[in-house]
Amino acid sequence: MKSTLPPFFLCALLSFSGWLSAEESATAAVTVADLAAAAAPVANKGDTAWMIVATVLVILMIIPGLALFYGGMVRVKNMLSVLMQVFAIFAMIAVLWAIYGYSIAFTEGNAFFGGLSKVFLKGVTPESMAATFSKGVVIPEYIYVVFQLTFAAITPALIVGAFAERAKFGAVLMFMVLWFTFSYLPIAHMVWYWAGPDAYTDVEAGAKAAATAGFIFQRGALDFAGGTVVHINAGFAGLIGAIVIGKRIGFQKESMKPHSVTMTMIGASLLWVGWFGFNVGSNLEANGVAAMVFVNTLLATAGATLSWMGAEWIDRGKPSMLGAASGAVAGLVAITPACGFVGPMGSIVLGLIAGAVCFWAVTSLKNMLGYDDSLDVFGVHAVGGMLGALGTGIFAAPALGGTGVYDYVANAVGAYDMLAQVISQAWGVGVTIIWTSLVSLISYKIVDATIGLRVSDESEREGLDIREHGETAYNL
């Protein structure tokens, strides 16, 4: 670690100061919160209370949910390395989010990056408000900041599964700083930043407000809770990582059985429970749509669990617990972008498709392409994320039980053009894939050239727990 710390901090500083100089001249934008404050709407206590609970649920997904889900799948000698990577990434991103992440993702800037008007959470107070999806309805900006913080923290943590059991701890942290800054933040801005519903007062004002939104948002892509921002983003970063770092020693020659499928089941269950915070919380209000999102999240996951189980049963002869847990996560991933736009039956169909397709991706596609994505970040998150993002365009159609797309100028659901919507969705998917893949590749190369991505062969053989962290997971 001695040799890894200075470049890691240097890197954080460089990336940060780079932003300052590039964006210094940008004028402070009139933000959502400012607009809301002018009309002085008051946050509803029910909405606020729900968002606090939802945020806690998403934290539960990361620690210990994701950590255990991943940890159970590695060999016993690497258990702590996975737990520690997830735990440390959560802590590190939390701090970076408050310092500059929130501002770059969620203030007005250009179509790709937000501005720096809220660095160090400048201007965020107990009185400042954030917009929701309903006109005149706001929530306290602080809870919006921290709710979004949890999304920013889980996304990098998802990536570690792809190069588990062989990456240096310092390299993981350094990569995550770079990737969070140059991939997560701009993609979040491109997909989610908009002026808020209150800006859409008439056609002209609506067009003006729309021009300030993020690039993918302007293309009309729907992503309710992060299919592109979280899952495709992390999934492709993982794939690139697995390829750049290379296969584990003994891959496909030695036994790399999960050391505890029990832990993985506990982790998957915590993810499933926590995901109600993730998806339902993304509605930002405790209302009827929130209840619909809850139902969709439950049903798609159940459908995907059954379809992975069924596919495995037919194809491999036995339905495994690891398969069922993986199917549940695949379903959660697929419903994430869709959950606020589709109906319950659309959710079940989407889940059934996701379970079977992700099963194929991790059992067949991975072997065909030959990469060593240790815990199937690509097969589950990227593949499931793409299915969900494109499926949103299909199942959001009112004819298929979806909600359609709300027109904030007309204050009604607009006419639905499925082909146009699928094309919009494809824009979101395509831009995310290209952006995250390029940023990931460059970031991995920078880390590899400075501190090295991979541990020594000796460390990999002995296990990362002892060699990187100086402890063992179980001293029974």
Next chain:
Amino acid sequence: MKFVTAILKPFKLDDVREALSEVGVTGITVTEVKGFGRQKGHTELYRGAEYVVDFLPKVKLEVAVTDQQLDAVIDAIAKTANTGKIGDGKIFVSNLEQVVRIRTGETGAEAL
């Protein structure tokens, strides 16, 4: 004196211990072991990755007996541990040259 080593299916251990007590065996040593014979191993599948598990869990039972007891002991183990299915295990018999009871210093058959 003879030294009998038997490899058994783990769930048969209690039955075998009782049968041996009935034929007058006063002490046995048991170890949990892994191995394979004609039963071979099995395969496990984790997300499409197939692992062949060669070594299956077995129990190794060791017992020292007098020449007179031998046939009854072999008979007791063979009958009780038999399920008729592949993987029931084996019995090995070897000559035993000396036995010492550490506490008293007794030797030979008296020490059994």
